[in-house]
Amino acid sequence: NAGVMQNPRHLVRRRGQEARLRCSPMKGHSHVYWYRQLPEEGLKFMVYLQKENIIDESGMPKERFSAEFPKEGPSILRIQQVVRGDSAAYFCASSPPQGGELFFGEGSRLTVL
Amino acid sequence: AQSVTQLDSQVPVFEEAPVELRCNYSSSVSVYLFWYVQYPNQGLQLLLKYLSGSTLVKGINGFEAEFNKSQTSFHLRKPSVHISDTAEYFCAVSEKTSYDKVIFGPGTSLSVIP
Numbered sequence: 001n002a003g004v005m006q007n008p009r010h011l012v013r014r015r016g017q018e019a020r021l022r023c024s025p026m027k028g029h030s031h032v033y034w035y036r037q038l039p040e041e042g043l044k045f046m047v048y049l050q051k052e053n054i055i056d057e058s059g060m061p062k063e064r065f066s067a068e069f070p071k072e073g074p075s076i077l078r079i080q081q082v083v084r085g086d087s088a089a090y091f092c093a094s095s096p097p098q099g100g101e102l103f104f105g106e107g108s109r110l111t112v113l
Numbered sequence: 114a115q116s117v118t119q120l121d122s123q124v125p126v127f128e129e130a131p132v133e134l135r136c137n138y139s140s141s142v143s144v145y146l147f148w149y150v151q152y153p154n155q156g157l158q159l160l161l162k163y164l165s166g167s168t169l170v171k172g173i174n175g176f177e178a179e180f181n182k183s184q185t186s187f188h189l190r191k192p193s194v195h196i197s198d199t200a201e202y203f204c205a206v207s208e209k210t211s212y213d214k215v216i217f218g219p220g221t222s223l224s225v226i227p
Contacts, residue, residue: 004156031213033213033214033215035217041219041220042203042217042218042219042220043157043203043217044217045214045215045216045217048213048214056214091156091157093157095213099213100213101159101162102157102159102213102215104149104156104157104158105156106154106155106156107154107155107156
């Protein structure tokens with residue numbers, strides 16, 4: 001049973017470009033969470049999604065950031081017009097429908113030049 | 114809203130010595146508590162969790178933690194550490210009314226010295 005898959009593992013963008021990070025949850029999991037980890041800091045909650053629904057986006061910056069989890073395909077975290085402060089590791093986690101432990105992917109590391 | 118405090122940002126310890134990583138939380142409702150470990154350039158792995166029942170929880174790799182409701186603490190312990198335990202450790206909390214939204218502490222970097 002494959003774990004949570006994130007890609008790309010590493011992404012380099014210039015200021016002003018767009019970054020798209022993808023997350024495929026574990027098989028049978030219907031809940032997806034995105035977290036951001038800045039250097040030397042802990043993980044900060046960004047958004048919680050179920051299929052086709054954003055349940056909690058209280059941790060998402062108001063501008064430039066968006067997330068989706070379509071009926072088919074992976075969850076996408078999209079960052080428009082990236083700035084240097086967006087450089088971080090972005091982790092996706094999933095959990096089964098009944099709740100329980102979060103299973104994390106290995107992260108996508110975004111570097112903005 | 115809940116929050117998590119990990120007072121020690123870095124903990125150096127000699128190999129085979131015991132270690133305790135401290136964690137305190139605040140919440141207005143009952144919570145679930147977790148410890149995760151992160152090895153360099155990897156994702157997070159669950160060490161152990163407290164949901165209910167016995168306040169002493171045993172996890173993987175010989176770690177255990179004790180939930181103390183009166184002190185709102187959930188300290189992680191291991192009686193004898195190994196070089197391979199060198200990693201970042203995160204305490205986390207989730208409100209029972211919203212199980213899966215997990216809030217993390219800032220982390221404690223454990224360095225095991227040979």
